[in-house]
Amino acid sequence: MTTHTNFAHQDRPIAHRLRELWAYRHLVGNLVIRDLKVRYKNSVLGVLWSLASPLLMMLVFYVIFGVMQRPSVDRAFHLFVLTGLLPWNWFSMSVAGGVGCVVGNASLINKVYFPREVLPVGVVVGELVNFLFALPVLIVMLYLWDIPLTMHALWLPVIVAIQAVFTLGVVFLLACANVYYRDTAKIMEVVLLAWFFGTPIFYDYGAFNRVIPILGWPIETGRLAYILNPMGTLVANYRTVLYGSPDGPPSAPDALFLLRTALTAFAILAVGYWAFARRSGRFGEEV
Amino acid sequence: MSGSIRFEGVTKSFVIAHDRPRSFQEAFVRVFRRTAAADRDVLVALDDVSFDIAPGTAVGLVGPNGTGKSTALKLVARIVEPSAGRVEVSGRVAALLELGAGFHPDLTGRENVYLNGSLLGLGRRDMSRRFDAIVAFSELERFIDVPVKHYSSGMYMRLGFATAIHLDAEILLIDEILAVGDQAFQHKCRERITSLKKSGVTILLVSHDTEAVRELCDRAIWLEDGVIQADGPCDDVLQGYYRSMVAREEARLAAETAAESAAVASTSFDADVADPATARAGARHAVPSATALPPTSPAQRPPSPDRFGSGEIEITDVHILGPDGTPHPIVLTGQPMTIRLHYIAHRRIEHPVFGIAVHRDDGTHVSGPNTRDAGLSIPFVDGPGTIDVHIDRLTLLEGNYELSAACYDDALSHAYDHHHRRFPMRVRAGDIRERFGLLALDADWTHRAGEGVDKR
Numbered sequence A: 001m002t003t004h005t006n007f008a009h010q011d012r013p014i015a016h017r018l019r020e021l022w023a024y025r026h027l028v029g030n031l032v033i034r035d036l037k038v039r040y041k042n043s044v045l046g047v048l049w050s051l052a053s054p055l056l057m058m059l060v061f062y063v064i065f066g067v068m069q070r071p072s073v074d075r076a077f078h079l080f081v082l083t084g085l086l087p088w089n090w091f092s093m094s095v096a097g098g099v100g101c102v103v104g105n106a107s108l109i110n111k112v113y114f115p116r117e118v119l120p121v122g123v124v125v126g127e128l129v130n131f132l133f134a135l136p137v138l139i140v141m142l143y144l145w146d147i148p149l150t151m152h153a154l155w156l157p158v159i160v161a162i163q164a165v166f167t168l169g170v171v172f173l174l175a176c177a178n179v180y181y182r183d184t185a186k187i188m189e190v191v192l193l194a195w196f197f198g199t200p201i202f203y204d205y206g207a208f209n210r211v212i213p214i215l216g217w218p219i220e221t222g223r224l225a226y227i228l229n230p231m232g233t234l235v236a237n238y239r240t241v242l243y244g245s246p247d248g249p250p251s252a253p254d255a256l257f258l259l260r261t262a263l264t265a266f267a268i269l270a271v272g273y274w275a276f277a278r279r280s281g282r283f284g285e286e287v
Numbered sequence B: 001m002s003g004s005i006r007f008e009g010v011t012k013s014f015v016i017a018h019d020r021p022r023s024f025q026e027a028f029v030r031v032f033r034r035t036a037a038a039d040r041d042v043l044v045a046l047d048d049v050s051f052d053i054a055p056g057t058a059v060g061l062v063g064p065n066g067t068g069k070s071t072a073l074k075l076v077a078r079i080v081e082p083s084a085g086r087v088e089v090s091g092r093v094a095a096l097l098e099l100g101a102g103f104h105p106d107l108t109g110r111e112n113v114y115l116n117g118s119l120l121g122l123g124r125r126d127m128s129r130r131f132d133a134i135v136a137f138s139e140l141e142r143f144i145d146v147p148v149k150h151y152s153s154g155m156y157m158r159l160g161f162a163t164a165i166h167l168d169a170e171i172l173l174i175d176e177i178l179a180v181g182d183q184a185f186q187h188k189c190r191e192r193i194t195s196l197k198k199s200g201v202t203i204l205l206v207s208h209d210t211e212a213v214r215e216l217c218d219r220a221i222w223l224e225d226g227v228i229q230a231d232g233p234c235d236d237v238l239q240g241y242y243r244s245m246v247a248r249e250e251a252r253l254a255a256e257t258a259a260e261s262a263a264v265a266s267t268s269f270d271a272d273v274a275d276p277a278t279a280r281a282g283a284r285h286a287v288p289s290a291t292a293l294p295p296t297s298p299a300q301r302p303p304s305p306d307r308f309g310s311g312e313i314e315i316t317d318v319h320i321l322g323p324d325g326t327p328h329p330i331v332l333t334g335q336p337m338t339i340r341l342h343y344i345a346h347r348r349i350e351h352p353v354f355g356i357a358v359h360r361d362d363g364t365h366v367s368g369p370n371t372r373d374a375g376l377s378i379p380f381v382d383g384p385g386t387i388d389v390h391i392d393r394l395t396l397l398e399g400n401y402e403l404s405a406a407c408y409d410d411a412l413s414h415a416y417d418h419h420h421r422r423f424p425m426r427v428r429a430g431d432i433r434e435r436f437g438l439l440a441l442d443a444d445w446t447h448r449a450g451e452g453v454d455k456r
Helices: A012-023 A025-040 A047-068 A079-098 A118-144 A149-179 A183-198 A221-228 A228-244 A255-280 B026-031 B069-076 B107-121 B126-136 B153-165 B183-198 B210-216 B233-273 B276-286
Strands: A003-007 A211-214 A216-222 B005-015 B042-053 B058-062 B084-090 B093-095 B171-175 B202-206 B219-224 B226-234 B313-321 B331-332 B338-351 B353-360 B365-367 B380-391 B399-408 B414-426
Touching: A003 B126, A003 B210, A012 A025, A025 B069, A025 B107, A047 A118, A079 A183, A118 A149, A118 A228, A149 A183, A149 A228, A149 B233, A216 A221, A216 B058, A221 A228, A221 B005, A228 B058, A228 B210, B005 B069, B042 B084, B042 B219, B042 B226, B058 B069, B058 B210, B069 B171, B069 B202, B069 B414, B084 B399, B107 B153, B126 B153, B153 B183, B171 B183, B183 B202, B183 B210, B183 B380, B202 B210, B210 B226, B210 B233, B219 B233, B219 B353, B233 B331, B276 B414, B313 B353, B313 B399, B338 B353, B338 B399, B353 B414
Parallel strands: B058 B202, B058 B219, B093 B171, B171 B202, B313 B414, B331 B414
Antiparallel strands: A003 B084, A211 A216, B005 B042, B005 B084, B219 B226, B313 B338, B338 B380, B353 B365, B353 B399, B399 B414
């Protein structure tokens, strides 16, 4: 039996909210399936686009930065790019899709009650599915270019989990902000572009690492970039466990550094979820 | 037992949206304008409303537009949250607010049914059990694997309705009895809702159709301007609501008539010279009212389909009087009323016959009594006078009617003046409960069971 109380400024305990979200897990699944089906409806390649589009993007980067310019990385540059590109795509597609997920589902929100958290979660999970479709292709290509899987690939679920947490936090925040300020979606288009170039996808932070003094402290720019950009750390970690360094085989990630990123990710999720949950009761009349 | 709804001092107000900054630019400008708090428009949809609905009751929410009925439904459905107070709901809620909300045009009927089920918290297995029943009810077997964008709107709503009522909800929210599909399907929907009610489902129905409420509900709540005006057994509440609706319509008509007669007064001056037709057209809308029809002498008056006659006697005005003897734009079924014809005879005429006719606005000729048939003999008329047609108990059922008024010679062959369907008469339901057809027969019904009916 379902009993609920509807009152102002609901501060339902978080355990209650999570239980409810769990009860609606089928909705998340169905929304993910809906989005995938709709996305590939009427296209010849269908779900193969999950694989084809990152490969084509990889080709573009390879031609621009590997052929037209001298690549910053000599060893299998296209795979260097691809290991970064796949997780980035997951993130950027989630953000691009998630920022409008509440506003875009206004017709649902106005008519039916369901935990609003389902929508951002659905977007992130949907893009995760896309990412997981493409991952085997990366692994096969790595194998073909003599970079076989190592034990270190077992870190992959951990890194994926951290990225999921981080992405979800960002999407919660932006989806909520977009309900009140529709500019958020427009701004994010530009921010994502800048973020893409600020993330080491076709280059490595190590390539321009310098020590500069800030307020008397010697700061490594590479390290600073990682601290400022969790996506940078995540991409670098994918690369470490799958591809290795520009001139070495795959290795274990810096566990402490990964832990710090995980903490950042959870902090972002906590803030994002808090903001979203606090506002979500009013979405029905705001969108 | 689940299926109860409880409103405890619920207030819901909306900030009118045009005032909210929707972009950073507006938000930024507002920082400097400093008028923010002042020009906020707040709409109070529900104001400290409390009521309890026991499991298994069917309750109708009635009231004029914009008085918070739909807001109340949305509060039960948890689509909006109250500004103050609390709404307690126990049981699964199915909302027939908009059928097929959440259907995606690119997905097939089957996929949408599952998606819709999960919107209400039902998993794949739960839905699989219900799926066949849903499809059977919607009668869409042939189209269930076709994307719903190819559905007609009727098919779309049928599928939405079928899905919504197969979710085993304990509470059913209905916003207006739905016009789903063709007649046969509508019957099926009503039957289904009735059988759900019998099986103990709590129903909350919002409707402007008081008959629909009377048919389905045990209890009615009349909301007006966000507060409860009346709450109780259907008949009592609906009667009060109906009375206030009629009063409201009368007030509106009176205001319109006043405005129009003002307009006629200002135009008829020019019209006298320029175009008598416009003056008459204006007057037609203005009656019945205190203003007389434009006094036109027979010579000036060109023949027209809705007014003709030789003009020795003119019917100058027609008034519809209510039970209290004063003009009313609306009369009620079952109540006394009087139709008063004002005439002026320009010369002495012997044995005139006055008559009226009632047409429904679709052209059906309902009645046409006259003084001769009624046995009233008028020896002669000269100068002004009135004829009253008094009806003790009006048997016309709710509808809009048009009155004709005429004066003929005693052979009914020569028209002195004939106004054809020129006077609107609005009838609204009163004390008589009948509602099908044109007239209330107001008969006495008896039932005798068993044999010997013929023998008495």
